[in-house]
Amino acid sequence: MSQPLSLYNTLTRQKAPFEPLNAPFVGVYLCGPTVYSEAHVGNARGPVVFDVLTRYLRYLEYKVRYVRNITDVGHLVDDADEGEDKIGRIARARQVEPMEVAEGYTNLYQDHMVALGCLPPDITPRASGHIIEQIEMVQQIMANGFAYESNGSVYFDVPAYNAAGRAYGKLSNRVVEELLAGSRDNLTGQDEKRSPLDFALWKRADERHLMRWPSPFGEAPGEGFPGWHLECSAMSRKYLGAEFDIHGGGLDLMFPHHECEIAQSQACEHPTNEARVWMHNNMITVNGQKMSKSAGNFITVSQLFSGENEVLAQAYSPMTTRFFLLQAHYRSPVDITDEGMQGAGKGYRKIMNGLRLLPKLQLPEGTGVAVDTSAADAELRKLADDCFVGLNDDLNTARTLASLFNLLRKLNGYAAKPDTLAQVSPEALAEATATYRTLVQDVLGLRDEPRARAEDLLGLTLHFYQEAKAAKDYGKVDEIRAALKQQGIVVKDSKTGVDWAYSEE
C-alpha cells in the first residue's frame, strides 16, 4: 500500500492521514440507536460504515476498541422539555416494564446489525447502566463552573463556556449569536434556563416519567434522568478516555448532539474535542425524499428484508443492502430506489461469484509458467493495489468496489482461459486473489448469502431419486442414497412416496 489511511474530519473540514493517539491502540465510538422504536434503514448506514472502518483498521493491524452505545433512558416524546418519556409511553400502553420495551428493540436492532454483516462492537454500553457515571460528570461540570442547577434540573451554561474561550459551535460551524437570533422562544421549559442555548444535563422527573433515578440535584431528595447528550460523553470517556481517536454518527447528530458532547467533555477535561476525528455519514433518502413517517416512505430494516412496504417492489436481502450502502461514499447522500437496489443485488452476486472462482484459478496440468511473467505480474499487482486507493481515501468504498470489479474482470478472464495463467507468476496470482478475498470478506464484510435453501435442494435430489427408481436404474438409486447418507440424510421409501430424515447414526 502506497498511501496511508486518510479520513475526513468534520472538525477541520478536511482529510488528513489517520494517526492514532496511542498506536497501536485505536478507540472508536459510534452513536448507537435510541431503542424506543424499530430501526429504519437510515439507522443502518452508520453501523455499516463504521463496521468497515473498524474492520479496515484491524486489517491495518491496529488494536481497535469499538464502542457502540444503546440509548435506553427514554428521551422525551415532545420537542419541548416536557412530557412523557418515549419508552415509558410505550411501556404504559403495552403494560410492560420500560426495560422490556428497550430490551426488545435492542435485541431486534442487534439482530439486524448482525444480519447486515456488522461485527458486534467490543463494548455495547447502555445509558441506563451508566447513570452514576453521568451524575458524576454533571457534578464535575458544575464544579468547573459550566453548569447550574435550576428547579431540580441541571443545565449546561453555554455563555459561561464560551466566555472561557471554549467555542461552542466549533464542530458544526455555528456562531452563538446566530443561534440566539434563530432560536425559538416558544419552547416550554425555557424559563429554567438562563440562556436559550443552554441544554439539559439532568432533568428533574415528574410522576409521569417511568424511567427515572434518584437525583442528587435540587433541595429536596427527588428523582430525575440524564440529559439528551450526556450518555455518549460519559460512556465514551469511561471506556475510551477523555480524548480518543474517532467518533462517528449521522450528519443529523452533528448539531446539537455532538456539539453538546464536545462541550460536556471539554467542560470536564481541557483541552479536548472528545475525539480527535469526528466522522459523519450522510443521510438516506427514499425515491429522492427524506424518510419520514408523514411522507409515507419510512422503511424499517425488517420491511426492507421482507419487502413489506408500499414503496418497495420486492424484498432485499441484508447483503444486497450492505452492498448497496457500500456502493456509495459514506459522506454522500444515498437514495433508495427499487432500480438501485436491484442493481446492487446483481452487483453483489457478481462479487460473490468471483469469490467462488478463486480456488479454481489453477494452471492446467502439464502447462508450464512462462519464463518472463513481469508484464502480467505488474498488471495484476496494479489492479490489486488499486483496491486500497479508495479505502485509504476516506474510506471510499464506492471506489474500492470499482477497483475490485476491475480486478475481478481480470481474474474472470484467467478463469475463462486457464492456459493464460501461464503468463503470470503463481506469487502474483496468489497476492491478487488474497487481496480480493480479504477485501471482500474481511474488510467490506460481504459474506456469501445462500440463495438456495438446503431443504429445497434436497427435494430436488429426491425428485431425481424417484425418477431413477421409476426407471429401475438401481445403480443410480444406490448412488443417490449413498451420497445423501454422507450428508447425514437417509432416504425413506414408503408406499405413499419418498421422504427423508436425519440419519440417527
Next chain:
RNA sequence: GGUGACGUGACCGAGCGGCUAGGUAGAGGUCUGCAAAACCUCCUACGGCGGUUCGAAUCCGCCCGUCACCUCCA
C-alpha cells in the same frame, strides 16, 4: 429566515483543472445442445448562463432545482 451540502449518461454512483471509475439496464460478438455465467466490443455524461485558464464535470459568479441541519432523529 439562517447555515451547509448537492445536481454526472436509461438508472445507481465514483471522480473534483488535462490521462474522461465501476455496477445495473441496452446493442453486437465469442463460447454453448439450449441457456446462464464469463470474456470482447459499443452506447461517453457531467442542471442553465456567463467568467478564469492553453485547457473545466472539476475553479469563480449568477440563476434554476433538490436535500439536510437549525427541534427528538442515523
